[in-house]
Amino acid sequence: MILEALQNNTFINLSYILASVLFIFGLKMLSSPDTAQRGNFVSSLGMLLAVVVTLLSKEIVSFQFILIGLIGGGAVGAIAALRIKMTSMPELVALLNGFGGASSLLVASAELFALTTSNLVAMIAIGIATIIGGVTFSGSLIAFGKLSEIMPGKPYLFIGQKILTGLIILLLLLLLFQFCSGIFFAEILFGFDWINEQYALILLISLSLLLGILLAIPIGGADMPVIIALLNSYSGLAACAAGFVIGNNVLIVAGSLVGASGLILTNIMCKAMNRSLLNVLFGGFGAIDSSSSSGEGKVQGDVKPINIGDSYLVLEAASTVLIVPGYGMAVSQAQHSVRELGELLQDNGCEVKYAIHPVAGRMPGHMNVLLAEANVSYDVLVEPQDVNPIMDTIDVCIVIGANDVVNPDAREDESSPIYGMPVIEVDRAKTVFVLKRSMASGFAGIQNSLFFKQNTRMLFGDAKESVSGLVSEFKS
């Protein structure tokens, strides 16, 4: 009796509405630091509710496969989430995005084989869910490969890449039309009789996977945060399309919320680089040959190296210090030493802030995660627009493994490829220390005139070793 009442469609749909409300509140709370953790919990309750009521549905006749998938996937996910190092977070986020996309693709495909009558709306939805899911999946795998350094992180471009991408998009649209209308041109033109929906689906999947690869390989280095945010948005849109396939509102609501939040992040990232999304996607920015870069030659001058002992003396006398971390800090895992240095400076009566550029690192918020892991309070982290106006009052800026986001050419050299990008204007501080392995240019392949400025001192070597060296100087 009770079970029957629970299996009632009205009850299930009401629960879906409640789940959607929990997602909405969860996401809202996630956008403020004080409530974020509770927000994540609220949203997970929504997910639990949606899954449990789905399991009650009368359409389900057997539970064994569901349980295998749920337990297996859940266990792998839990192990990955609890074991992953914070420095590997970008890879994990990319991979999880990809799995979400793949899952939506599979749901759409499974539904095609379950269709008993031809249904135009369902076919359109299946086609679209397949395309978005496929692009998300292969694009995310490529992003994962680049971030985990299984693949070279540099942008990969070849002649005719844009044309090929355009051609595939055109083919996909044509195929989608055929798929939905049931009119197969190949059949009419060439007399192929083997083409049916299932073959068309396989073609659709292959082409979408190819498109995802083509969209992700030209993206490299410093542009990674944009593509990660964009793939995040796609994974939501794929779930949304899957919602149309099975006619379920909770998928549509949750999917479009994720789609919107991913797009907002993508937009923030693009603005932080002063570039349009199209330029990021097709520009192959980092592939610019450094020898053709205009900054070369005229900014050359003498770089002034400094040793740890001398930098300690300068820092010891400083009353305001701004630390600017970049991808180099993540690579050398220097965040814990950096926090220690910050604390020692504070004990010395110095005011310490951290300036975080939105695109520093390889995913949105990358530096914030690392510093949080090292126990740096989030209220000493500042954004470029807040710190630039008071830059003249800062005694020492310590740039740790950041390059393009502190490049003065963005303001001074109109011919520079990054001209116009909002940067952290560290060169206006009284003294700048740049911690750097060597004089190699950043991921954008652009020479940085900061290194040649009068007030810049280069502290060469591994970031972690240099910072630890400073820490021991303070302690002795």
Add this chain to the structure above:
Amino acid sequence: MEMMLLLFVLVLSIFLGFELINKVPSTLHTPLMSGANAISGITLVGAILSSGSDSSSITIVLGTVAVFLASLNVVGGYLVTNRMLRMFKKK
């Protein structure tokens, strides 16, 4: 008509999404992304319906793989977001 209703929900939720998250401090960019990513695992609902259905075996196989991937996405996404957010403390 049902299609129209779904489209209606789609358009409204996209607007809601933009309103909801239009001002995110950069501190929360990563957790917001991974938390949202976990929500996109809602496709699990569709996967469960396919995996447990009485349709052809190919539907069940595809559905089961989808359940596996979506649960990985959901559980991994929520746990890793929680792990990150636990570190974001004001001292």
